[in-house]
Amino acid sequence: MTARVLFTVLVCTVLAVGVGPLPPPPAGGAVEEVGMHELAGFTVGHLPEGVGGQVSDFHTEWGGVAFSSRVWERELPDGGYTVDLKVNVLRGERLGDLAAVRDFLSEYHERDMADGALRPFRHGEAAGHRIDGLVFWLVEPGLVVEVRLDPAHFGESALTATALGVHRVEQTERSG
Template identity: 45%
Template sequence: MDGFAIGHLPNGIGTPSDFEYEWGDVSFHSRVWETGPDREGAYKVDLTLKTLRGDRLTDLEALHKFLIEYEEKEPGSWQLTPVKVGGYDGLFAGDEVFYFIEPGVAAEVTIDPERFTDEDVLDTAAEFRPESKT
């Protein structure tokens, strides 16, 4: 997906759909897995993998600032823990982790915290990385 390999997915996720969009001069490629419909006809997002590409993504701090704006977070309200994700520097917030790959490239993984664990999101993120160039 957008030059990234997906090496691990948690068990029990639904059907995938792909999306491409742009926001704030950053392009997104997203794959979303949903289950449903339930009895009321609703679908539930299980897992989302995203690649982010844009000149403003210069380092992890710039990625963090961009996502605060994009996700409309109150500065200072987002409780994040520094993590290593497949060898990349990232920040983890329970149901999501984002990480800086190289200038202009980042990734984000979000998961349904009611159905999946912190370990599920981190294991998935560790195996969602740029495909090796041979």
């Protein structure tokens, strides 16, 4: 059994036992409908044209930070899968300001995110950064949203539109 198949079986087992599958989307706009399901207090209101239709949610923790993630994958002709889009909602005390977020994500992604490589990004009042296929912003101390879009298949404008389509669900919407 290949590592990818084993990982997929493990993830499906965890989803089925731990958090359960997402509700089945209606026919016709299936990917868009799944994007609108709440993810840790946020919805994804825009998906780029051509994003894969295999959608999974994950909940993990790394380095003292809790991740709630939604992943859109596409099936490859050889039977494997590739990730087109991943939206992470991160919560943790160590994410107190934008510099701390940058340091955390540099460590997590094993990627140099020095100030010179990052470009500014704003999501409403929230400040953030972008770097090749990745956008993140500090919603408030301890709460970050990160959007990763495969730069080999989608351009910067698709990444921007997708990130700006992520919105916090207001408490009144959640309870009503």
